[in-house]
Amino acid sequence: MEAVLVLTIIMSALLSALAQKPHHCKSPPYLQGKLAVDFPEGKSMVYEKFYYDALEERIRVVAVGKEGEHDVFMDRLLLFREKVYFDISYHNKSCIKASLDATFTPIAIPLDARHRAQVVLGSLSSPAQGLLVNNWVGTDAKTKANYSLTFTELGCIPILSMYHFDGVGHFLSSFFDMVIGIEDPMVFVPPDFCFSKNLVEWKDGKAVNFFTAIL
């Protein structure tokens, strides 16, 4: 009887230890939020609003910012299943349609990423004053970029992503105002004028994951 008790205690201790180890998590399938992207050597800073649907494999990104002295604006809808993306201009009521030769990669910690640290942003001394996050590092197999990803422990929400491309520099994306869900599913439907004569078709495939797609 005593042996069974000891075994139970050891087993439950082992299981709880396993449960507490941070795991390579995947973000919720519907997500929308904002991000600030800092380009290498502070050359430009871009604010983006994005909408992410991992079930239908669609991403919409609207970016505004400055590149040196120039204003930057981009409104892009990526439809991975249809292997196509649209650059939309409501101002001109025109569209650029291009092929998208990439498989959809969900927002997640890559399986070969190495867990570096679990930290609290702010403090857990009082409620709503801190956030438990994990930091993971690794090298992207395709692009050879070194990355550092910081996601929340609960919910697997991205907080910070850093990609370093050799000879180019650091791309730092800070995520904020994230909402689980999609407020308006119409953001994934190309506007009517994308099917009219104003459509320009391109053929340039590019391989992307979520974090490089938003750069």
Next chain:
Amino acid sequence: MEAVLVLTIIMSALLSALAQKPHHCKSPPYLQGKLAVDFPEGKSMVYEKFYYDALEERIRVVAVGKEGEHDVFMDRLLLFREKVYFDISYHNKSCIKASLDATFTPIAIPLDARHRAQVVLGSLSSPAQGLLVNNWVGTDAKTKANYSLTFTELGCIPILSMYHFDGVGHFLSSFFDMVIGIEDPMVFVPPDFCFSKNLVEWKDGKAVNFFTAIL
């Protein structure tokens, strides 16, 4: 009677509007935590552990890191009331004592800082997945440095501080694992060997606030 009711509603609406406006907050008087400091142009990265006592006006900072190829280590105790600081080396059992010609500035949002944004790090869609923070910007009157400070909305806990000194660059400090309180008050007491013959006395005053003291 109706007029009183209307007045009450107006007053409570006004008060709640005032209460919701982010205010120039001050951090709790006892605080300990860690920070990562990124020096200009990524030249060096330093990890620090700090202890902060705003009532007795004392700060202890232990820093380890790299400056280029060199390892950096610093263990400094700043006693603002006594107008003195100690650089402590447990390895050599030696101490450097120097005068500290500065008034203590508590960790707080300066009164002339401008509120830039309130954002959620992560998401408020589920509990413990997000953190409400405020970002403030301004120019330090003494050093003329432009700064950006991000503190939690609840509890006024520092999350990120950025100081930009003209001709030098950005100093970015990320705070984490913050605890309200002091685990061991002995961190503010200089070790015995700081009062022995191994003490070296310096006389170089410098003006500091918390964020520049930890650089």
